[in-house]
Amino acid sequence: MVQVIAHERQIANTFLNPPDCRLFIFLYSFPRYLVRMRILVIEDEPHMLELLRKGLYEREFSVMTAVDGETGLEIASTYQFDSIVLDIGLPKLDGYGVISALRSRAQMAPVLILTARDAEDDIIRGLELGADDYLTKPFSFAELVARLQSITRRRRHEEGGTIEAGDVVVDPIRRSVTRNKLSIDLTRNEFLLLVCLARRTGQCVTRQTLMEFVWGPDHFVRPNTLDFLVNALRAKIDTPFPRKLIGTVRGAGYIFKHSEAMPAEAAQ
Numbered sequence: 001m002v003q004v005i006a007h008e009r010q011i012a013n014t015f016l017n018p019p020d021c022r023l024f025i026f027l028y029s030f031p032r033y034l035v036r037m038r039i040l041v042i043e044d045e046p047h048m049l050e051l052l053r054k055g056l057y058e059r060e061f062s063v064m065t066a067v068d069g070e071t072g073l074e075i076a077s078t079y080q081f082d083s084i085v086l087d088i089g090l091p092k093l094d095g096y097g098v099i100s101a102l103r104s105r106a107q108m109a110p111v112l113i114l115t116a117r118d119a120e121d122d123i124i125r126g127l128e129l130g131a132d133d134y135l136t137k138p139f140s141f142a143e144l145v146a147r148l149q150s151i152t153r154r155r156r157h158e159e160g161g162t163i164e165a166g167d168v169v170v171d172p173i174r175r176s177v178t179r180n181k182l183s184i185d186l187t188r189n190e191f192l193l194l195v196c197l198a199r200r201t202g203q204c205v206t207r208q209t210l211m212e213f214v215w216g217p218d219h220f221v222r223p224n225t226l227d228f229l230v231n232a233l234r235a236k237i238d239t240p241f242p243r244k245l246i247g248t249v250r251g252a253g254y255i256f257k258h259s260e261a262m263p264a265e266a267a268q
C-alpha cells in the first residue's frame with residue numbers, strides 16, 4: 001500500500017492577491033525562486049520517511065513522499081521538484097532504477113541518494129547513473145538541508161544559461177526571446193511556457209508539467225487555459241515564420257521541435 005502525502009506551499013495566495021504592484025512584478029519575474037523548495041522523498045522505511053517529511057516540512061520545504069520506487073518515479077515524472085531525496089534500497093524499483101529512468105526521460109531534478117554507511121559501491125553507481133550527491137545514514141539534518149540547498153542552487157545556476165533551440169534564443173536571466181534574431185515580446189506566462197518547452201526541445205512535455213511550470217503546483221486553472229496560452233505563444237513565435245516549432249502531441253502534451261530538422265508542413 002502506497003501512501004502519498006503532499007504538503008503544498010501556501011505562498012500561492014501571495015501570487016493570486018499581490019498586495020503591491022511592485023511586489024507583483026518582482027514575484028512574477030522570479031516565480032520559481034521565491035516559493036518553498038519542493039522536495040520529493042522516496043524512502044520505504046516508515047520511521048525514516050516520517051523523520052524526513054516532518055524535518056523538511058518544519059524547515060520550510062514543500063514535501064511529497066513515496067514509499068516505493070515505482071510510485072516515486074511516477075510522482076517525479078508528473079510534478080516538478082527542486083530536488084529528490086532517494087533511498088537506494090526500495091521495493092518494486094530500486095534507487096538505481098529510479099535515477100536511470102528519470103535521466104532517460106530527461107527529468108533533471110537534482111537527486112541526493114541515501115545509502116548505508118560505507119556503501120561505497122552504492123555511492124559510485126548512484127553518481128554514475130546521474131545522482132548529484134549522497135549522504136550515508138545516519139546523517140544530521142543540518143547536513144541534509146545544506147546538501148539539498150547546494151545541489152538545487154547548482155542546478156538553478158545551470159538552468160539559468162541561455163537556451164538555444166534552432167533559430168530561437170531564450171535568455172531566462174534577461175527574460176528576452178529572439179527568433180531569427182528578431183526580438184519577440186512575450187507575457188510572463190508565455191515566457192515560462194516557452195522556457196519549459198525549449199529546455200526539452202524534441203521531447204513531448206506533458207500538460208501536467210507545463211501547467212505546473214507556468215502556474216505552480218497549486219494552480220486552479222482550467223485545462224483549456226493551457227491550450228489558449230499555447231495558441232497565444234504560437235501566434236508570436238510561430239505564425240510570423242514559415243517553420244512552425246510548437247507541435248501538439250495528442251492526448252499527452254506539446255513538443256518544441258528542432259527548427260532546422262523540421263519541414264514546415266509537418267508542424268501544427
Ligand code: CA
Pocket residue numbers: 043044045087088089090
Ligand atoms: Ca530502504
